[in-house]
Amino acid sequence: MLRQNTNHSECGYVLSITPYRETDGMVQFLGETSGLIRLVLPAYYKPKSKQGNLGLEFTYVRYRFNSQENRLNRIIGGDILNNYKELRSNMSWLLDMSLIREVLVRTYSGENEKWVYDAFHKFMQESDSRYQLVLFLVNTIERHGFNPDVSGCVVCGSPLINEFSVRQGGFLCNRHSHRQDSKYLLMMMKGLFSKSDVSKYAAEGKIDAVVERLLQYIEFYFDIRLKTWELIKEIGEYEV
Known part of the structure; x- marks a missing residue:
């Protein structure tokens, strides 16, 4: 029938x-x-x-x-x-849109994904698209169960953190880290993944560096390569 x-x-x-x-x-x-x-x-x-x-x-x-x-x-x-006629001549906006679209499509599972529309809709309504992009990336990571450990060093538990490691899935202390991340990036990662409101701090540092680390995290744990991000890095649109 x-x-x-x-x-x-x-x-x-x-x-x-x-x-x-x-x-x-x-x-x-x-x-x-x-x-x-x-x-x-x-x-x-x-x-x-x-x-x-x-x-x-x-x-x-x-x-x-x-x-x-x-x-x-x-x-x-x-x-x-x-x-969105007034935004279409803005290269940063177009690149952000292309980036969030690729992340959305590449990570979309179709199961209980109403949050995707809600998050994208909010992204389109806000004037600070870069910060909303950060929130969307964090939401994507959390909704798929890839939450990093931001309680302390993932190796020894020390609260004296020095690096946010993509491969290790969280913070590393001075003893176990191989790089020194900025205090701003560490603070943002801590706040974002512990559900703290970091909106007032977002403009105080290089939020593009936060976007970059979150995208590296998504690429690693979702096992994907984001072509839009490769393009953005080539043309030097983000300050990382």
Whole structure:
């Protein structure tokens, strides 16, 4: 027995679009209730297409699409709710968006991932995108059970910490460390993973260095390589 087609309306974010068939596009959509899904946007690449604006990356939209389980669903209409026009000329914003998108897609499991939409939505609403990026990365690490040990040195338990080690999964003391991290980075790592509010301290040091260490941590424990981060390092956008 065939399943009956039902039309569904949902708000969410366009993360990317790529060619699909003929003039159709394949949208990677982060929906408020559906989570991360793929949808076909008909005639997106057709000259003078009326669907053109609905596939713009990093926009907040309301899509109407046919909803059928285990099928590739097609967008039948929609509205742009926010195209973030004032931010699109900002290279830092675009790079942050590309980075958070790659982390989101590469680590998304599909199980109990409502927090992903909520965290991404908050990221899009805040003016300090770099700090919100930090919070998103921390959330990603914690939600997948890769929490580092920030109670003291992971080897001997000493509270006199000297380094945040990716490989060791937490702090190391002077005796067991191989480098000296800044007090700012150590303080931020301690606060972030012990649920302390470090927002007022975030601007006092190089938050880009915190982003870098968190990304190194994610790459190591998720066993992935983030191409966007490699690009950012090449062009020197972050101060680490």
